[in-house]
Amino acid sequence: MPKLDESLLSDLPPFSLLERSQIREVLDHAVSRRYEEGTAIFREGHDADRFYMLLDGYLRVVRTTPGGDQIIVLHISPGQLFGIAPALQRDTYPATSIAAAESIALSWPVSLWSDFTTNYPGFATESYKTLGQRLGQIQDTLTEMATQAVEKRVACALLRLVNQTGRKTEGGIEIAFPVTRHDISEMTGTTLHTVSRLLSAWQKDGIVQSTRKHIVVTAPHRLVFLSGIEG
Amino acid sequence: MPKLDESLLSDLPPFSLLERSQIREVLDHAVSRRYEEGTAIFREGHDADRFYMLLDGYLRVVRTTPGGDQIIVLHISPGQLFGIAPALQRDTYPATSIAAAESIALSWPVSLWSDFTTNYPGFATESYKTLGQRLGQIQDTLTEMATQAVEKRVACALLRLVNQTGRKTEGGIEIAFPVTRHDISEMTGTTLHTVSRLLSAWQKDGIVQSTRKHIVVTAPHRLVFLSGIEG
DNA sequence: TCCGGAGTTTGTTTCAGAGCAACGTTCGGT
């Protein structure tokens, strides 16, 4: 294992208040690993024995019903902690994490969690803030799912992807990792058929531009309108 | 304000490890208040200046969409902490709490939160455990909402109410606080019409027995079957 | 180079459940 560079963490919120030497400690306890697209980092129900920080790539966090249906609960972008079950006194992961693109993550054994929270200033604060945001996000999604029609839900989902991972390009804002129609259907609780129809229609209207596994939003404002957040 | 008795808290998880004198301290800082049915304890978006413990009654935790639709995110039963935004570094409440029946709650100013977590053994642990359970619960609801048909969702909602607040009576298990068809529709993202039809049908089948604002489940096993959790 | 699978598109059919409407019932207030 090559020695990890301190600059990896020094700007990330949970670690940004730490001394150089403390970051060194954190890194010395970390395991770094690469995950290919489609690989699971951990699975729902398994022993929560490590917690993670995503350095590069993108993750889907997924839940599966007894009936085998899946839904995507949220996405993780670089710089975010994930799999932080120990923060919530859980001994088992509540969901599955899958690499949506080739990804790199650090991880630590849960036994270090309490050391981190007590010894490293700002770490606990930032972790709980993340959790709070995530809880709020999921409540939003739930509310949306319960009250909005499919078209609005898909528009919202697309906007969320754009906000989290959007990259400005020539023709608009591009979603920075592979997304299939099926993925979007699992974010919105609909079928890939319906998503495909919607994207086709929007493409005809010049709102999005999509090829397989790849979406560019060319008219974000019109998508905002469709999402019903205003108007 | 009458002096509060220590036995109020001594058996509740967040305080169960405390010395008698510590419980005394906690109570001396607490404000106790009664809320009539339908009253809001706090509202979404308002400054999160206090955190709470429900002593008696039942609460609905509610979110409102820009469009004015409401959904019930979860219910709170006696003995549970709620409004614990400070635990998640939020300065504003993410949802509204409303008394579903006449209720009594203690509250403390958020400034005491960090004192509580550092001075009282088990308090932080239990709080975060509650949060973890709640996060899991909401993820469950979300998944259910995204994948299950209305009938199953309503069956699940009813079962959840029964599990959280059910009281055994002569004819079955009774939901211990007033619930309207409308409430259930806001838990399940459907209309009160559909809920009414379902309850009528189930009553005909001898699964439930309901009068206005009051539901008794007479055949829980058949409801479990309908909910699709097994079979 | 061909093949197979994953991802996507599009057409057609079907139906659960929303929307609308009207009426019945219970309750609390005066």
Place this chain on the structure above:
DNA sequence: ACCGAACGTTGCTCTGAAACAAACTCCGGA
């Protein structure tokens, strides 16, 4: 004892989106 509001029931209509079906395109591997 009456009134009005909140709560609940039921019938009917109509549509959004699921289900079913069939092809097409792209990609990687043998």
